[in-house]
Amino acid sequence: MTLPLIVYRSLRQHALSTLITAGGIALAAGLLMTVWRVKVESQAAFTQTSAGFDAVLGARGSKLQLVLNAIFHLEASPGNVAAADAEAIRRHPMVKAAIPIAVGDNLRGFRLVGTVPELFSSVEFAPGRKYVLEAGGRLFSIDAREAVAGSFAAQRLGLRVGSVFRPFHGLNFDPKAEHAEEFTVTGILAPTNTPADRVIWLPLRGIQTMAGHDPKAATDVSAVLLQLRTPTAGFMLDMLYNKQGNRLTFAFPVGAIMAELFGKISWFDRVLELVAYLVALVAAGSVLASIYNSMSARQRDLAILRALGARRRTVFGAVLAEAAVIGALGALAGLAVHFALYVGVAGLIRAQTGVVLTPWAFHAVLVVCPLAMTALCALGGIVPALKAYRTPVAETIAPVS
Amino acid sequence: MLAVQQLRKSFVGPDGARVPVVAVPEFQLAAGEQLALRGESGSGKTTFLHLIAGILAADAGRVEIDGVEMTALGEPARDRLRAEKLGYIFQTFNLLQGFTVLENVLLGMSFGPRGADRAHARAVLERVGLGHRLGHFPRQLSTGQQQRVAVARALANRPRLVLADEPTGNLDTRHAGEALALIREVCREQGAGLLLVSHDEGVLSQFTLRRDFAELNQAVREARP
Ligand SMILES: Nc1ncnc2c1ncn2[C@@H]1O[C@H](COP(=O)(O)OP(=O)(O)OP(=O)(O)O)[C@@H](O)[C@H]1O
Ligand SMILES: [Mg+2]
Numbered sequence: 372m373t374l375p376l377i378v379y380r381s382l383r384q385h386a387l388s389t390l391i392t393a394g395g396i397a398l399a400a401g402l403l404m405t406v407w408r409v410k411v412e413s414q415a416a417f418t419q420t421s422a423g424f425d426a427v428l429g430a431r432g433s434k435l436q437l438v439l440n441a442i443f444h445l446e447a448s449p450g451n452v453a454a455a456d457a458e459a460i461r462r463h464p465m466v467k468a469a470i471p472i473a474v475g476d477n478l479r480g481f482r483l484v485g486t487v488p489e490l491f492s493s494v495e496f497a498p499g500r501k502y503v504l505e506a507g508g509r510l511f512s513i514d515a516r517e518a519v520a521g522s523f524a525a526q527r528l529g530l531r532v533g534s535v536f537r538p539f540h541g542l543n544f545d546p547k548a549e550h551a552e553e554f555t556v557t558g559i560l561a562p563t564n565t566p567a568d569r570v571i572w573l574p575l576r577g578i579q580t581m582a583g584h585d586p587k588a589a590t591d592v593s594a595v596l597l598q599l600r601t602p603t604a605g606f607m608l609d610m611l612y613n614k615q616g617n618r619l620t621f622a623f624p625v626g627a628i629m630a631e632l633f634g635k636i637s638w639f640d641r642v643l644e645l646v647a648y649l650v651a652l653v654a655a656g657s658v659l660a661s662i663y664n665s666m667s668a669r670q671r672d673l674a675i676l677r678a679l680g681a682r683r684r685t686v687f688g689a690v691l692a693e694a695a696v697i698g699a700l701g702a703l704a705g706l707a708v709h710f711a712l713y714v715g716v717a718g719l720i721r722a723q724t725g726v727v728l729t730p731w732a733f734h735a736v737l738v739v740c741p742l743a744m745t746a747l748c749a750l751g752g753i754v755p756a757l758k759a760y761r762t763p764v765a766e767t768i769a770p771v772s
Numbered sequence: 773m774l775a776v777q778q779l780r781k782s783f784v785g786p787d788g789a790r791v792p793v794v795a796v797p798e799f800q801l802a803a804g805e806q807l808a809l810r811g812e813s814g815s816g817k818t819t820f821l822h823l824i825a826g827i828l829a830a831d832a833g834r835v836e837i838d839g840v841e842m843t844a845l846g847e848p849a850r851d852r853l854r855a856e857k858l859g860y861i862f863q864t865f866n867l868l869q870g871f872t873v874l875e876n877v878l879l880g881m882s883f884g885p886r887g888a889d890r891a892h893a894r895a896v897l898e899r900v901g902l903g904h905r906l907g908h909f910p911r912q913l914s915t916g917q918q919q920r921v922a923v924a925r926a927l928a929n930r931p932r933l934v935l936a937d938e939p940t941g942n943l944d945t946r947h948a949g950e951a952l953a954l955i956r957e958v959c960r961e962q963g964a965g966l967l968l969v970s971h972d973e974g975v976l977s978q979f980t981l982r983r984d985f986a987e988l989n990q991a992v993r994e995a996r997p
Pocket of ligand 1: 817820971
């Protein structure tokens with residue numbers, strides 16, 4: 372009971388510096404945990420997002436752009452795929468399913484993507500999960516000016532079954548580029564927590580035949596999403612389209628292409644990580660400084676304790692424990708900082724990409740980081756603790772007459 | 773109870789030379805005895821008490837407390853001996869400002885063999901008339917009350933010997949008299965010896981056992997030409 376009492380009273384006596392120091396640690400720990408989790412979990416989320424497809428066939432160009440456009444509904448389409456090419460891959464014996472998509476229009480920033488009903492009837496966007504319409508809705512008819520809205524887009528745009536809208540030309544919203552055609556919403560999709568939630572789906576023909584789109588390209592599609600029968604099929608098609616052919620790009624496997632992207636931006640992660648580590652180090656240093664600065668004030672108390680019979684190692688331990696407690700308090704508050712930050716970042720990522728990170732999931736870093744932070748602060752406490760250890764009792768206790 | 777032999781301590785003066793401050797060939801105090809040492813300012817009284825308490829290392833000599841030769845012990849053992857057998861009342865009280873009255877007394881006990889005993893700490897504080905001030909901080913007390921906390925703290929671990937360094941120096945004459953009476957009473961009740969140093973004749977006159985520190989301490993005589 373002695374040591375906790377000494378530590379508690381000392382923290383109380385220096386409440387302001389305790390609070391400020393612990394606050395700095397909370398920010399550092401929160402930042403560190405957030406950087407770490409965003410890095411690990413966003414990478415996992417992005418590389419695991421495939422919308423249920425193994426590969427994408429698109430115009431000659433960057434595989435990454437193709438995947439971003441066709442799976443994540445980000446970035447411009449690298450070009451078109453002729454109807455004949457789309458038909459050829461659909462009939463390929465190694466292809467289990469081929470879903471064409473066409474892009475080029477938006478509704479106030481949310482993409483309109485033309486596709487075929489099979490996407491909704493036969494594709495599992497995640498293992499065991501198919502797209503489901505909210506009650507009261509139905510799928511669009513392929514020849515009608517009808518649309519099915521993803522949950523996030525519908526919520527943001529206030530779309531309901533029966534809503535009527537006019538698309539805007541291009542992938543980015545330009546109020547002057549409104550099309551004349553009117554589309555009616557026939558259904559809203561249940562949330563999938565994938566990028567598809569940000570999409571408003573139209574029948575393929577709806578996009579292809581929009582007034583103002585090039586009539587010569589009216590049968591082209593932007594990309595074809597593919598499910599393959601075997602993984603080896605991917606390597607054979609890769610050979611066929613990428614090595615032998617030179618008109619089209621075959622992006623396979625989807626996850627590996629995203630992993631490549633993360634590989635390319637890993638330097639950014641490392642910089643961020645380095646910054647977070649430095650912040651943590653500075654925070655631990657601040658514990659050292661704040662306790663050390665108040666040492667001359669508390670040396671008298673420590674000398675009194677020694678005169679009462681406390682050993683050197685007791686006062687050493689008291690100062691060390693105080694540093695560790697400041698670290699632990701800061702690290703605990705850091706968890707709150709972390710969750711606040713992470714909820715914000717996850718919301719941002721979701722709004723921008725549709726990829727969902729789950730803030731409340733457990734991650735080892737949530738235990739390791741607070742413990743490490745506490746240990747680091749205790750380490751910083753060694754310096755003032757040594758000063759406490761060395762405090763000369765008689766000289767400190769009685770001013771020399 | 774307390775036996776001192778050939779105890780020497782010198783400090784390095786401003787000119788770099790060693791200045792002897794304490795040189796006591798022989799000093800003894802029997803168990804439960806109450807003795808006052810008279811000495812002028814700067815004569816080394818505080819240093820002498822520090823040496824006895826073992827919070828200052830002697831250059832040479834022996835200090836024996838309750839049959840244990842303290843000067844032969846290692847520091848941790850000396851700390852333990854101090855926590856177990858000694859109570860110290862400082863001229864400036866040296867209360868821990870961040871701790872309550874009760875906590876000050878509990879800390880006075882907690883390093884000793886019996887540990888912090890709340891009931892006993894309360895009882896001792898009741899005894900010195902502070903039973904109603906347990907949760908107060910030292911700054912919320914009058915000087916006389918702070919002095920009584922210091923007395924309670926020194927006696928809470930049931931010491932065999934209490935060292936008192938001008939314990940009433942910060943009090944006015946009336947309160948000083950009361951405080952001194954309290955210290956002597958409580959020491960007597962608990963069977964603790966009392967070694968008090970002072971230059972205040974009013975305090976010294978209360979003791980039947982009195983000695984001149986200048987007579988005891990050869991360093992004082994050596995210093996005089
Ligand atoms: N740590 C030290 N370093 C150098 N000199 C010291 C030290 N401590 C005490 N002295 C010197 O030793 C002498 C005795 O000091 P001490 O405090 O023991 O005197 P005292 O008798 O208690 O005086 P007072 O009645 O004023 O309290 C003084 O001259 C003082 O300057
Ligand atoms: Mg003195």
